[in-house]
Amino acid sequence: MKPSLPKGTRDFSPEQVNKRSYIIDTLKAVFVKYGYQPIETPVMENLSTLTGKYGEEGDKLLFKVLNNGDFLSNANKDALEALDSRKLVSSISKRGLRYDLTVPFARYVVMYQSELSFPFKRYQVQPVWRGDRPQKGRYQEFYQCDVDVVGSDSLLNEVELVQIYDEGYSRLGVECIIKINNRKVLAGMAEAAGIPDKFMEMTVAIDKLDKIGMDGVKKEMAKREIGEDAIQKVENILNTDSLEALKPLFANSETGLQGIAELETVFKYLSQVKLDNEVKFDITLARGLSYYTGTIFEVASTQVQIGSIGGGGRYDDLTGMFGMPNVPGVGVSFGIARIFDIMEELDLFPETTSNSTQLIFLTFDQESFDYAFGALQQVRQAGINAELYPAPVKFKKQMKYANSRNIPYVCIIGSSEVESDQLTFKNMTSGEQQSLPIDEIIAAIVG
Amino acid sequence: MKPSLPKGTRDFSPEQVNKRSYIIDTLKAVFVKYGYQPIETPVMENLSTLTGKYGEEGDKLLFKVLNNGDFLSNANKDALEALDSRKLVSSISKRGLRYDLTVPFARYVVMYQSELSFPFKRYQVQPVWRGDRPQKGRYQEFYQCDVDVVGSDSLLNEVELVQIYDEGYSRLGVECIIKINNRKVLAGMAEAAGIPDKFMEMTVAIDKLDKIGMDGVKKEMAKREIGEDAIQKVENILNTDSLEALKPLFANSETGLQGIAELETVFKYLSQVKLDNEVKFDITLARGLSYYTGTIFEVASTQVQIGSIGGGGRYDDLTGMFGMPNVPGVGVSFGIARIFDIMEELDLFPETTSNSTQLIFLTFDQESFDYAFGALQQVRQAGINAELYPAPVKFKKQMKYANSRNIPYVCIIGSSEVESDQLTFKNMTSGEQQSLPIDEIIAAIVG
Numbered sequence: 088m089k090p091s092l093p094k095g096t097r098d099f100s101p102e103q104v105n106k107r108s109y110i111i112d113t114l115k116a117v118f119v120k121y122g123y124q125p126i127e128t129p130v131m132e133n134l135s136t137l138t139g140k141y142g143e144e145g146d147k148l149l150f151k152v153l154n155n156g157d158f159l160s161n162a163n164k165d166a167l168e169a170l171d172s173r174k175l176v177s178s179i180s181k182r183g184l185r186y187d188l189t190v191p192f193a194r195y196v197v198m199y200q201s202e203l204s205f206p207f208k209r210y211q212v213q214p215v216w217r218g219d220r221p222q223k224g225r226y227q228e229f230y231q232c233d234v235d236v237v238g239s240d241s242l243l244n245e246v247e248l249v250q251i252y253d254e255g256y257s258r259l260g261v262e263c264i265i266k267i268n269n270r271k272v273l274a275g276m277a278e279a280a281g282i283p284d285k286f287m288e289m290t291v292a293i294d295k296l297d298k299i300g301m302d303g304v305k306k307e308m309a310k311r312e313i314g315e316d317a318i319q320k321v322e323n324i325l326n327t328d329s330l331e332a333l334k335p336l337f338a339n340s341e342t343g344l345q346g347i348a349e350l351e352t353v354f355k356y357l358s359q360v361k362l363d364n365e366v367k368f369d370i371t372l373a374r375g376l377s378y379y380t381g382t383i384f385e386v387a388s389t390q391v392q393i394g395s396i397g398g399g400g401r402y403d404d405l406t407g408m409f410g411m412p413n414v415p416g417v418g419v420s421f422g423i424a425r426i427f428d429i430m431e432e433l434d435l436f437p438e439t440t441s442n443s444t445q446l447i448f449l450t451f452d453q454e455s456f457d458y459a460f461g462a463l464q465q466v467r468q469a470g471i472n473a474e475l476y477p478a479p480v481k482f483k484k485q486m487k488y489a490n491s492r493n494i495p496y497v498c499i500i501g502s503s504e505v506e507s508d509q510l511t512f513k514n515m516t517s518g519e520q521q522s523l524p525i526d527e528i529i530a531a532i533v534g
Numbered sequence: 535m536k537p538s539l540p541k542g543t544r545d546f547s548p549e550q551v552n553k554r555s556y557i558i559d560t561l562k563a564v565f566v567k568y569g570y571q572p573i574e575t576p577v578m579e580n581l582s583t584l585t586g587k588y589g590e591e592g593d594k595l596l597f598k599v600l601n602n603g604d605f606l607s608n609a610n611k612d613a614l615e616a617l618d619s620r621k622l623v624s625s626i627s628k629r630g631l632r633y634d635l636t637v638p639f640a641r642y643v644v645m646y647q648s649e650l651s652f653p654f655k656r657y658q659v660q661p662v663w664r665g666d667r668p669q670k671g672r673y674q675e676f677y678q679c680d681v682d683v684v685g686s687d688s689l690l691n692e693v694e695l696v697q698i699y700d701e702g703y704s705r706l707g708v709e710c711i712i713k714i715n716n717r718k719v720l721a722g723m724a725e726a727a728g729i730p731d732k733f734m735e736m737t738v739a740i741d742k743l744d745k746i747g748m749d750g751v752k753k754e755m756a757k758r759e760i761g762e763d764a765i766q767k768v769e770n771i772l773n774t775d776s777l778e779a780l781k782p783l784f785a786n787s788e789t790g791l792q793g794i795a796e797l798e799t800v801f802k803y804l805s806q807v808k809l810d811n812e813v814k815f816d817i818t819l820a821r822g823l824s825y826y827t828g829t830i831f832e833v834a835s836t837q838v839q840i841g842s843i844g845g846g847g848r849y850d851d852l853t854g855m856f857g858m859p860n861v862p863g864v865g866v867s868f869g870i871a872r873i874f875d876i877m878e879e880l881d882l883f884p885e886t887t888s889n890s891t892q893l894i895f896l897t898f899d900q901e902s903f904d905y906a907f908g909a910l911q912q913v914r915q916a917g918i919n920a921e922l923y924p925a926p927v928k929f930k931k932q933m934k935y936a937n938s939r940n941i942p943y944v945c946i947i948g949s950s951e952v953e954s955d956q957l958t959f960k961n962m963t964s965g966e967q968q969s970l971p972i973d974e975i976i977a978a979i980v981g
Contacts, residue, residue, distance in 0.1 A: 119919050478688045
């Protein structure tokens with residue numbers, strides 16, 4: 088039997104795990120610097136928690152876990168007879184796999200509301216599962232990385248999330264542009280165009296601007312029964328590139344002006360901090376059919392064409408779905424997989440990390456093996472990650488192992504080395520080879 | 535709708551995540567020091583990979599994931615009509631949740647055998663799922679932490695796994711005893727007692743010694759049709775406490791003598807290294823109905839009565855189940871949950887970690903809030919994890935937040951502080967309060 092993996096899933100090799108850990112650890116240090124704390128939720132949630140939260144399409148993509156034991160004993164008999172899979176599910180499956188980190192977070196906040204201190208600032212980095220058709224770069228299991236604060240409507244949170252984006256990407260060496268808008272500005276746009284009842288239709292059309300261009304957006308709006316006059320007004324507003332220029336256009340929209348005021352506050356605080364990346368007001372940023380109600384964010388790489396590498400926004404009511412209304416919050420997420428791809432493409436991962444073996448001892452016989460065992464202890468004692476090839480087998484085989492593991496330093500020990508205490512020390516990068524006592528080898532590596 | 539969690543699963547609060555991360559990060563650093571590298575495998579495996587690997591009971595406890603879409607269209611019609619859950623499963627579910635880390639590791643080694651360099655030294659720390667009846671301290675989702683090397687029969691691996699146990703537990707402050715035996719010694723015992731065909735029965739009985747005492751073991755063996763004479767011989771051997779004393783008893787068992795020789799080699803190398811914990815030959819250690827064939831390990835806390843906190847051993851054939859025979863290896867696992875409980879009970883977690891907020895600014899009005907925003911940037915610039923309470927609301931509310939988050943330092947800013955640049959700096963542990971400029975506050979924290 089030849090083993091395989093379920094479609095859409097994958098293994099992670101040591102190199103991949105180390106690289107992804109580098110990304111995640113780097114980001115976590117930034118989250119913590121800004122006062123965010125980690126939580127973890129179980130992989131399995133009750134289907135009653137998940138169902139209905141992601142639209143009809145989402146419900147279909149949820150992975151459902153079969154009840155243990157004799158699951159048919161409680162199965163819906165009508166559904167069984169009619170071979171109706173959809174109707175049968177709830178009677179044979181109570182649990183599903185986490186589909187995102189937002190719904191479990193909302194559940195968490197509701198369940199522990201009496202124990203939590205608000206504002207509650209949490210980050211969460213865990214895999215999620217979706218039964219999408221697998222395709223290149225798209226998996227059924229993938230990591231999400233979310234940073235949210237709930238229980239506070241202060242715009243300081245927005246400011247700090249921008250700082251977190253900026254510092255997170257900066258530490259990784261990923262250059263980006265952070266685009267900001269506010270759903271109230273979009274609402275103001277609909278009001279100013281005289282189509283407040285067409286807000287969602289307009290927003291969905293604008294959301295496609297990147298892909299279909301301004302003409303496409305206009306056609307899209309026309310298709311959704313937005314009049315020519317309104318479309319012209321929307322276009323005029325979309326061509327506005329500063330908050331100041333927007334104000335007269337929003338003279339009659341209180342919501343629109345509030346959106347502008349909020350953005351101005353965010354930019355006022357941001358102007359006082361050092362940022363490595365550009366932060367830009369982008370009136371065309373819409374974030375689609377989301378539950379956002381205030382500031383919205385999106386991050387794009389300025390080096391690689393790869394789509395958005397981060398996004399988020401402010402919401403009024405995260406936990407209403409679980410009967411706890413009026414909990415405002417704001418959050419962003421980092422696109423771990425795309426960050427990985429960018430860093431791979433631009434060679435941004437550090438050459439050596441503290442996560443791998445720095446030195447390996449290779450030996451010729453039992454005597455030199457036993458000698459190397461002693462030297463190995465000294466080297467590790469000095470804080471160096473080190474290995475001894477576990478037997479004095481054919482030298483070529485040992486060297487092949489050292490090469491394939493990309494170990495930067497090799498120490499070769501045979502009878503003459505044992506006699507003289509001068510060990511053959513080879514730098515595998517430069518090819519340079521020296522005879523040195525063990526303490527000088529340690530000094531050469533520790534530097 | 536009041537949300538809840540599936541039975542047997544749990545959330546992890548920030549404090550719990552930080553503590554568990556402390557354990558895992560500490561252990562990982564040790565694994566890496568000894569040349570082990572991480573892999574990660576998907577949560578879902580094909581049921582064809584999992585089924586039959588954990589015995590009949592294990593198959594029942596596997597969580598099975600329902601096929602997406604119209605799963606009934608390919609359902610086994612006979613099983614449906616007969617309402618036969620067990621027979622139906624394979625036709626409506628192709629995937630299951632990871633049950634342990636060993637089978638996925640074996641699958642990994644087989645699938646990537648041509649790319650891996652052997653000996654392949656891997657560690658893996660991921661959750662697994664089992665449909666056991668939930669009870670106190672027993673969950674359906676829990677972390678496993680495995681360290682294995684395959685493709686090498688060198689006893690150096692055993693020596694280093696003992697060092698990893700010793701150093702791992704020592705760094706955590708968990709005092710323990712590391713017990714070692716060898717399945718060949720147990721085989722030799724069966725041979726010496728004249729019951730080589732009753733090896734498994736004898737081993738299963740001995741495995742219960744801790745729980746049922748020597749009399750119990752003897753009764754257990756009698757029940758399994760081991761003769762009185764043989765039982766007496768087994769008891770005599772079990773009462774032997776040194777390898778030297780064992781040799782004459784094993785004079786006629788080549789396997790037994792080989793087991794002794796292997797243990798002697800392991801102890802010879804261990805005698806040359808510094809260990810913090812006792813490593814002890816324990817002839818009564820059996821490790822039950824396992825697939826082990828050589829050295830076996832078990833670790834027990836010497837401070838808390840909690841059962842084994844680690845175990846493992848050498849095996850001849852990890853990957854045979856997937857058609858790749860003769861891959862020897864040896865591995866150990868760390869009992870993360872029990873380590874957590876011990877460290878909690880003995881208060882071994884570090885008081886402050888780099889994972890939490892060290893300083894928070896509390897303010898009285900918009901002016902002092904804006905001032906604090908500037909000071910906040912300086913503090914973070916100095917590498918201090920810091921927060922500004924996001925609005926100058928009632929002071930009591932802000933202080934309550936600082937207290938509940940256990941933030942060790944508080945900086946209070948009002949109009950007089952803004953005027954004088956002398957900020958009120960409070961050490962929340964000692965209660966001490968001072969007026970200091972921001973750079974002295976930074977110096978006080980960084981130390």
